Amino acid sequence: MVILILVLVVLVNLILQTTIFPYISVFGVEPNLALLAVISMAIFKGRFYGSFLGLTLGIIQDILFSPVLGVNSFILFFAGYLVGLLESKIIKDNLFIPILLSILGTIYYNFTYYIFMFFLSKNISFISFTRHVLLIETIYNCVLAIPIYKIFSKIYVAPKIRFGSK
Amino acid sequence: MSFFKRNKERMMVALVAIILIILIGVTSSERMALTKFEIILGNILTPIGKVSITISERISDFFSGIKNIVNLKEENEMLKKQVSLLEEENRNYLNIIGKTDYLRNELRLLENTKYNLIEAQVTGKEPGNWFNRFTIDKGLKDGVEKGNTVVQGIQIDQNTVIEGIVGRVVDVGDNWAKVVSIVDEDNRIAFKIIRTQDGGIISGNVDGRITGYLFDDKADVIKGDKLFTSGLGGAFVKDIYIGEIESVISDDNDLMKIIEIKPAIDFKKIYKVFIISD
Secondary structure (H helix, E strand, C coil), rough: CCHHHHHHHHHHHHHHHHHHHHHHHHEEEEECHHHHHHHHHHHHHHHHHHHHHHHHHHHHHHHHHCCCCCCHHHHHHHHHHHHHHHHHCCCCCCCCHHHHHHHHHHHHHHHHHHHHHHHHCCCCCCHHHHHHHHHHHHHHHHHHHHHHHHHHHHHCCCCCCCCCCC | CCCHHHHHHHHHHHHHHHHHHHHHHHHCCCCCCCCCHHHHHHHHHHHHCCCCHHHHHHHHHHHHHHHHHHHHHHHHHHHHHHHHHHHHHHHHHHHHHHHCCHHHHHHHHHHHHCCCEEEEEEECCCCCCCCCCEECCCCHHCCCCCCCCCEEEEEEEEEEEEEEEEEEEEEEEECCEEEEEEECCCCCEEEECCCCCCCEEEEEEECCCEEEECCCCCCCCCCCCEECCHHHHCCCCCCCCCEEEEEEECCCCCCEEEEEEECCCCCCCEEEEEEEEE
């Protein structure tokens, strides 16, 4: 069951992210669906599944698109692991948690990406990136975090027991 | 051994991290070809991407169609005017060609140096905002090679007119290939200005603009000059339209002329591209 959901999440994420999302970008900025899926997964299923999903999604993204393998896998793996460490300590009903985590996650993702690009000697100005892209992406991500978190909570939280008719 | 047992999980995490960092280090230098595993994965995922990108293309076309209905009438009138203007211009050119043998010879030369074009469909775009890359559905089997130039064109009566440059093939699988577009930071293109034959280099920016500089700081450039690839360095095929200059900023301190370019192609809407195979 868990494996089936994992495969499904990977496939749906890949299709949405690579084909449809580029066309619904705001100011030329796309949301990072993979990161949100990893964060939601880690909140519900803990560090093992979170980091595993991050690793799989990252490796597929790396192989399909980037000439350098491992950057996305590294970042998403640790995103899943670090969020997963909090799993037993947070209240899952609170919508504030995924929003906060998605903001932190987006900043973490892009900052780590920048560090990797710096060591791979790609000359990219981080200040201009922050001003033009990071700000919008953070807002977009934290808006999108809510529906994605809801979908995951539908899958993983057992339905409440009801007595009698409503 | 008890240390390893107690910290089993941490060891695992550290191991994965080290493996990934080694992987980054190994693959960051120029590679000759893709590994078998990558090729197989690409072969499986390419058809899936092809189907879903076709669907999303339809959807976005539908919505933009609705948006355009309002502007249709205005646009129609404007286009009619433009057609008559172009017809006149065309007649003038035909006149010149008819008159001069020299020009006729040059035209024949141009006709003979046709590129060998391979048509391909875009199957997916890289997620994230750092780079501008995509995959296409043609690969080694169709004759695509690493380093080929990718252009966009229109097909008119079996003749393909090249509209502008899109990017470069960086990796090839059996039936798929990775393309890095020219708005990517990673790509640098040597260009020349068609009016004055001045040369320079442009590259993409993280915020989607294309900027560059001229080799000669005293070069005479103005807004609206047309840029073509010069083929210097051999990374791109020569004489392909890039775009026109949007603004010129001269920097007296750096002794450089910085230009900003408006590309000929809308990079948000690429569905079909052509690959120039040598």
